[in-house]
Ligand SMILES: NC(=O)c1ccc[n+]([C@@H]2O[C@H](COP(=O)([O-])OP(=O)(O)OC[C@H]3O[C@@H](n4cnc5c(N)ncnc54)[C@H](O)[C@@H]3O)[C@@H](O)[C@H]2O)c1
């Protein structure tokens with residue numbers, strides 16, 4: 150009974166792998182390491198470097214490891230990049246997910262959990278956003294994920310497989326025990342970038358747009374702690390393994406913070422005043438995304454454990470500091486080699 154985690158060397162996937170390891174579950178990670186890191190996968194958990202769209206590899210792994218559940222995190226995640234490279238996003242997120250779903254059906258895997266996103270809703274008219282809100286993505290990223298949701302829905306209707314689709318709002322923070330965090334150096338997430346500015350790794354932070362129809366003119370997002378999100382996945386897995394029906398659920402806390410409020414929190418928690426500059430809007434950004442979360446609470450019994458913004462920021466800051474200290478520790482050796 151192995152759980153296959155695609156993208157398990159990445160930010161969110163690695164926190165799920167930690168949760169599975171903590172629960173004593175047999176786990177296998179499949180990751181192409183395009184944005185993930187070997188070091189994010191805990192010791193003792195096998196990691197296969199490969200593509201989640203490689204159907205032959207998937208069939209072999211499902212058979213050899215007796216895979217009974219798949220948690221599918223692998224994908225491309227940067228909203229503005231999807232605007233400039235739509236075909237790349239449809240390929241990595243949609244076409245390859247089709248191969249993975251096909252291999253799951255053929256290999257007799259009954260339980261499938263999929264990382265979807267608030268970006269499937271586009272610019273919703275009503276807030277907070279419920280799961281039944283209209284789905285009108287405004288970015289190729291959101292559309293690429295919505296198409297995968299549709300493939301899963303139709304596959305569940307036709308075959309002996311059930312799924313939980315989790316629509317994450319904005320994921321942030323790091324493992325409270327300091328075992329993982331957002332490590333990709335070119336990550337574009339607001340809280341990570343603000344932490345880097347607080348630690349002096351960037352000269353300033355840009356605020357993308359101040360003329361949105363929100364209370365302070367900057368975009369509002371529902372930030373969820375990555376450890377709470379991993380816990381939600383464990384509940385989803387328990388639900389499926391107990392024979393529960395297929396579900397589509399928002400993952401957030403039902404409260405939003407503006408870009409300026411997040412920046413204030415990072416300044417408050419770090420005690421550092423960093424330079425903030427006003428910049429034009431970024432392509433593909435909806436003004437406000439806040440989740441209605443009644444469904445995940447009632448269907449899975451989800452209870453947040455780390456939902457304070459300052460807590461999320463403190464964990465993110467600790468992780469960023471650890472990355473900085475590690476980089477400084479290896480820098481002299483690199484220099485010696487260069488000489
Ligand atoms: N970070 C967020 O706020 C957020 C919000 C909503 C949804 N999501 C979704 O959650 C999932 C994980 O996101 P993340 O923030 O951990 O990003 P990430 O980039 O850290 O993780 C993605 C992982 O997938 C791997 N990968 C990418 N393409 C692959 C492929 N074709 N085959 C095998 N491995 C591949 C990468 O190497 C990486 O380890 C993504 O599907 C993303 O769309 C993230």
Ligand SMILES: O=c1ccn([C@@H]2O[C@H](COP(=O)(O)OP(=O)(O)O[C@H]3O[C@H](CO)[C@@H](O)[C@H](O)[C@H]3O)[C@@H](O)[C@H]2O)c(=O)[nH]1
Nearest residue numbers: 226228266267268318319337338339342355356357368408
């Ligand atoms: O330097 C920065 C970085 C971000 N922002 C703004 O901060 C907000 C949040 O941006 P970011 O942290 O990049 O997240 P999103 O673009 O909202 O997307 C995240 O959240 C989505 C769900 O809401 C997921 O689907 C995506 O994968 C994930 O990257 C947006 O309004 C950005 O314009 C800034 O103003 N300055």
